[in-house]
Structures are given as structure tokens and as C-alpha cells.
Amino acid sequence: MNLVAIVGRPNVGKSTLFNRIIKQKEAIVEDTPGVTRDRIYGETDWNSKHFMLIDTGGFVPGSADTIEKAVREQAYIAMEEADSIIFLVDGRDGVTPFDLDIATILRNSSKPVVLVVNKCDNPKVDLNSYEFHMLGLGEPFPISALNGRQTGDFLDEVVKDLDETDTDHDDSRIKIAVVGRPNVGKSSICNALLGVERSIVTDIAGTTRDSVDSVLKYYGEEMLLIDTAGLRRRSNVKENIEFYSTLRTSRAIDRCDVAVIVLDALLGLEDQDKKIINQVSEKRKGIILAVNKWDLLEKDSKTAGQYTKNILELMQTYTYIQVIYISAVTKQRITKIPEVAKQIVERRRCRISTGKLNKEFLPELEKTPPPSIQGRDLRINYVTQVNIEPPVFAFFCNHPQLIPDAYKRFMEKTMRRLYDFAGTPISFVFRRKNVSWDEDDH
Numbered sequence: 001m002n003l004v005a006i007v008g009r010p011n012v013g014k015s016t017l018f019n020r021i022i023k024q025k026e027a028i029v030e031d032t033p034g035v036t037r038d039r040i041y042g043e044t045d046w047n048s049k050h051f052m053l054i055d056t057g058g059f060v061p062g063s064a065d066t067i068e069k070a071v072r073e074q075a076y077i078a079m080e081e082a083d084s085i086i087f088l089v090d091g092r093d094g095v096t097p098f099d100l101d102i103a104t105i106l107r108n109s110s111k112p113v114v115l116v117v118n119k120c121d122n123p124k125v126d127l128n129s130y131e132f133h134m135l136g137l138g139e140p141f142p143i144s145a146l147n148g149r150q151t152g153d154f155l156d157e158v159v160k161d162l163d164e165t166d167t168d169h170d171d172s173r174i175k176i177a178v179v180g181r182p183n184v185g186k187s188s189i190c191n192a193l194l195g196v197e198r199s200i201v202t203d204i205a206g207t208t209r210d211s212v213d214s215v216l217k218y219y220g221e222e223m224l225l226i227d228t229a230g231l232r233r234r235s236n237v238k239e240n241i242e243f244y245s246t247l248r249t250s251r252a253i254d255r256c257d258v259a260v261i262v263l264d265a266l267l268g269l270e271d272q273d274k275k276i277i278n279q280v281s282e283k284r285k286g287i288i289l290a291v292n293k294w295d296l297l298e299k300d301s302k303t304a305g306q307y308t309k310n311i312l313e314l315m316q317t318y319t320y321i322q323v324i325y326i327s328a329v330t331k332q333r334i335t336k337i338p339e340v341a342k343q344i345v346e347r348r349r350c351r352i353s354t355g356k357l358n359k360e361f362l363p364e365l366e367k368t369p370p371p372s373i374q375g376r377d378l379r380i381n382y383v384t385q386v387n388i389e390p391p392v393f394a395f396f397c398n399h400p401q402l403i404p405d406a407y408k409r410f411m412e413k414t415m416r417r418l419y420d421f422a423g424t425p426i427s428f429v430f431r432r433k434n435v436s437w438d439e440d441d442h
Helices: 014-022 065-081 097-107 123-135 151-159 186-194 240-257 270-280 304-313 338-350 356-368 405-418
Strands: 002-007 040-046 049-055 084-090 115-116 174-180 211-217 221-227 257-264 286-292 321-326 378-387 392-397 427-432
Touching: 002 065, 014 040, 014 049, 014 084, 014 151, 014 427, 040 084, 040 097, 040 151, 049 240, 065 097, 065 405, 084 097, 097 123, 115 123, 115 151, 174 270, 174 338, 186 221, 186 257, 186 286, 186 338, 211 338, 221 338, 221 392, 240 270, 240 304, 257 270, 257 338, 270 286, 286 338, 304 321, 321 338, 356 378, 356 405, 405 427
Parallel strands: 002 049, 002 084, 084 115, 174 221, 174 257, 257 286, 286 321, 392 427
Antiparallel strands: 040 049, 211 221, 378 392
């Protein structure tokens, strides 16, 4: 996915512009300089081009202040990673020495830069933008991030050179991303699978800096193995290298078919693991929970079953997750990863015929129909599968907006009991009867 970074000195409106572009209130917006400490990421599109947008902290070149130094490093990394850069300046303040310094850095970055002059709330204030020609970054675009004035023109310029093609989409190989907290053994797992020391492995958390792609051959079939750096809680991300790693991991999850979330057997399921599971689920990817260092745990014949039960009790929304127990050091059950990943991808690509669904699944719902809501009887008349990877099922009924969440959970449980969708999320959409799938948004 293409990457666009917003950079600029503090308090020029970067977070306001970020919220405007992604159409959500993700970034914290205050008049206090330096409120945005971390980079914030959001996905959006413009003119049918999808991209990930980064909101950076204020960029203050040359400052010795610890926070400003960290924020400056974030912005450097954002520029290094980005396919296109939005340089935001303040039309009310005019050109400042900081703007001149940042412009010098950007001119040397070899990346496309779009110069945007914020806080131009009316045509009269637009005249202030002419001063910014002196930065040597092309035509300035006067806008107001607060009210959305003239934001379309500069976005046209931002996406002009972004790649429309998705090379991963054309690659039919199964893509497996190995993700998880630092120091749980991700690189060791990849090395054990590949049989080579592809990644540097130490006991120091965060050794892996980039996502590393390798070709794994499993019974003659090529798979793409993506080794990533560890995800950390945002409050613990202090060094620029961790920001870089978090971004790479997010992009790896975007690219993969199946994410292998690695747990430390001795530590169990922690809050950060749950957040990673949520992140993978939101992307609707297949999920394997690989409990590593299983050889270090004292156990008997019942340990694995109890361990799985405990995990699923903590993650009741994700009872479909496949849990495997491995050791990267002894290579115990390490080949279960590609084996189970292949099975999950097959389930993600599975298509159940409309006739079969209405013959087998619909009668199960008739045995336990949805409850009456607001004095109305709810009836589900018809079901059909409308998509794969992940599987999506459309239900046509008389009052789709009234189907209770509890009944939706019952429907998913019933669907999973009848058909094997282990390891993959499935989605349900509800439409009024006699309305075709193509006639409504999904």
C-alpha cells in the first residue's frame, strides 16, 4: 500500500489535516505545540487510489529538546518510508526559519513533496501563500484543514504519482506474516522454517528492524514468509527504530493472507497480544496463534488442551483461532505453521453454493428464529455467499437493521458448526429482501 506522510513544524495543523483526509477523528487536536508525539496511521483513498497516511509529531530541526528530537526522528523515518510527502506550513505565520530548514531537508529527500499552506480560510488569506514559493518546493496549495476548503486540489497532486497496481495482489503465493511482541522468537521461528540464518537472532528485544521477505518451500509449493519486528504498546515506543518497526509490521499484516501471532509459552496471553489479534482481525486475515518455547514448559498430556481453553476463554470473540504449540529451538512441530496456514487459506477461498446454504444453514435458523423486536417478527428468507478471502455471507430479511447482535453471534456459531472456517474470520451482511447485493453498499 502506498504511504503518504504529513510533516511540518509544531502547531501548523497536521493532525487537523490528517483527520480531514481520513474522515475520522483519530489524531488528538490541541493548540499546544507538540501534542502529537507518535506517528498515527490511517488508511484512506482519493481518486480511487488507496494509501496509508501518517500523521507525524511536530518537526523541529536542530532542537536539542528530548521530545522535539524524538519527534524530528519520527518525521525523518516517515520521509524515508513515504511514497509521497505533504509539507504543511502556516499561512498566518508566514515563512519561519524552521520552515526553511525543513524545506532544505525535503529538497534532498528525492521524494515527491506537495507544499500545503494551512489556515487560509478565504481567498484574501490565499495571498499569503505566495511567500512560500521561496522554499523551492513548487506551487503552494492554500487550504483550510479546519473547514476543508480547497483540500481536493492538493490531494489530486499528492496521489498523482502513487502506484495504482498492487504487486502482492498479482502474487498467488500464500503470504504468511510472523508477528508478535518483541523477543518471543519470531526470527528464530522463521530461521527454523527456512533452515538458514536469514534474520539476526539475539536476546535483545527489537533486533529485527525491517520486515524481511523469504521464500519458503513446503512440499514443493512456494510460500512467502514475512518476518517482522515486534509490536510494542505505544507508550513504550521511545526510539525511532520502534516507530519504523511498528509501521513495517502494520504493512506486513496488510500484505499477508495469514498472520502467525507468536506467544511466549512462559508468559501466556498478555494485553499486547490481544491488541495484535484485534489488529489482524480488523484486517480480516487468517490467524494462527503459535505458542513458542513450548519445550521450556513443564507439562503433561492435558497441558496443551488446558492452555488452549484458557486462551479462548480470554478471547471469546475469537474462538475460531487456530492454536499450535511449537519450539523454534528444538523445531518441535515447526512445520505445523505452513501446514495450518495452507489449510486456513483454503478455507478463506472456500465458496459454499447458495443451494447448499439454503438447504442446510437456513433450516438451522428456523429451529431457533430471531426474537421479535419492537413488536415485529424477524424473518430471514434467503442466504448467499457474496465474497471470499474472507468469506462474506449476505442474508436477506424483512427488517435487517433490527437483527440483534446476540443473534448474529448465534448465527456465526451455527455457521462454523456446519462448515469448517477454523482460523479465518467470516462476515455477515444483512439486506432487505428483494434487494440485490449489487444494489446496495456492502
